[in-house]
Amino acid sequence: MSHYAIGVDLGGTKTLTALVDGRGEVVARVRVATPTTGPDGVIEAIVASVAELSTRSGVAPRSALGVGVGAPGPLDPDSGVVFEPPNLPGWRDVPLAALMAERLGVPTFVENDANAAAMGERWVGAGRGVDDLVYLTVSTGIGGGLILGGCLYRGASGTAGEVGHMVIARGGPLCGCGRAGCLEALASGTAIAREARLAVESGRPTVLSQVPPEAITAETVARAAEGGDPLAREIFAGAAAALGTGITNLVNLLNPALVIIGGGVSRAGELLFAPVRRIVEAEAFERPGAAVRVVPAALGDDVGVIGAAAVVYERVRP
Ligand SMILES: [Zn+2]
Numbered sequence: 001m002s003h004y005a006i007g008v009d010l011g012g013t014k015t016l017t018a019l020v021d022g023r024g025e026v027v028a029r030v031r032v033a034t035p036t037t038g039p040d041g042v043i044e045a046i047v048a049s050v051a052e053l054s055t056r057s058g059v060a061p062r063s064a065l066g067v068g069v070g071a072p073g074p075l076d077p078d079s080g081v082v083f084e085p086p087n088l089p090g091w092r093d094v095p096l097a098a099l100m101a102e103r104l105g106v107p108t109f110v111e112n113d114a115n116a117a118a119m120g121e122r123w124v125g126a127g128r129g130v131d132d133l134v135y136l137t138v139s140t141g142i143g144g145g146l147i148l149g150g151c152l153y154r155g156a157s158g159t160a161g162e163v164g165h166m167v168i169a170r171g172g173p174l175c176g177c178g179r180a181g182c183l184e185a186l187a188s189g190t191a192i193a194r195e196a197r198l199a200v201e202s203g204r205p206t207v208l209s210q211v212p213p214e215a216i217t218a219e220t221v222a223r224a225a226e227g228g229d230p231l232a233r234e235i236f237a238g239a240a241a242a243l244g245t246g247i248t249n250l251v252n253l254l255n256p257a258l259v260i261i262g263g264g265v266s267r268a269g270e271l272l273f274a275p276v277r278r279i280v281e282a283e284a285f286e287r288p289g290a291a292v293r294v295v296p297a298a299l300g301d302d303v304g305v306i307g308a309a310a311v312v313y314e315r316v317r318p
Helices: 039-057 096-104 113-124 183-187 189-201 218-226 230-254 264-268 270-283 286-291 300-315
Strands: 004-010 014-021 026-033 067-071 108-112 133-138 142-148 258-262 293-296
Touching: 004 039, 004 113, 004 300, 014 039, 014 300, 026 039, 026 300, 039 096, 067 096, 067 113, 067 300, 096 108, 108 113, 108 300, 113 133, 113 142, 113 258, 113 300, 133 230, 133 264, 142 183, 183 189, 183 230, 189 218, 189 230, 189 264, 218 230, 218 264, 218 270, 230 258, 230 270, 230 286, 258 270, 264 270, 270 286, 270 293
Parallel strands: 004 067, 067 108, 133 258, 258 293
Antiparallel strands: 004 014, 014 026, 133 142
């Protein structure tokens, strides 16, 4: 008999819900805008998405092994309580796993979204079969998940893996977390766009000055860099250098076999990966540096739902 898990990728702006089989294949998926009316509205939306999946696939929700939810932290994966994520307004100490299990009648598990993504990449993505890996997602922010010795590493209070808040440049640009010089403040999509806007404002010659400031994103900067714009190249190189330094620290600290980079900014491809690899090669200690590969994530936009399903398959043995 085939097994199914329901994976939910709960984000600040959109929520993707999918039926995922035991081989990590997405059988059906539903995407909705995340309601901004607080937890009740979000749970309603997920329940409706699960019903829609059932209609499309003919698989009854109750026959699924369970529901996994990858949610923004901070949260407690053991109790399934989501504390107070900055990008989910109105949420405070929500027992999400218990509330969802009650509505859907199947076991429900909650995991930090970046940890879930790391588990998904290890299950059926770029990290298949690798026991020691670091997953980074570089998008509006920078998140991460650590798989060490074959297990997700959560740390003493479940908060491990905040790779985006390693301080790379003391006294550097202000980070969303309130400190200065974090990797996220130097290499995230938000940071790349901010640097480009500041440079345009300061009058530096660049094709980006033809773009309205509010329309400048990491993607427009990447495209300008690919087109040879010197300023865009400089900004992207700065972000890649910070990322390379952060990854070098992780390589020396953890000696992973693999560093997987996902998230929107990773779509810049070699523009990002080539300098990151160059820095890691030049600066990491010899043995861990020789042992590590830095590769793009493989699961694209499905990483969140596949990772959330991986959480279910890990906790419920079919
Ligand atoms: Zn920070």
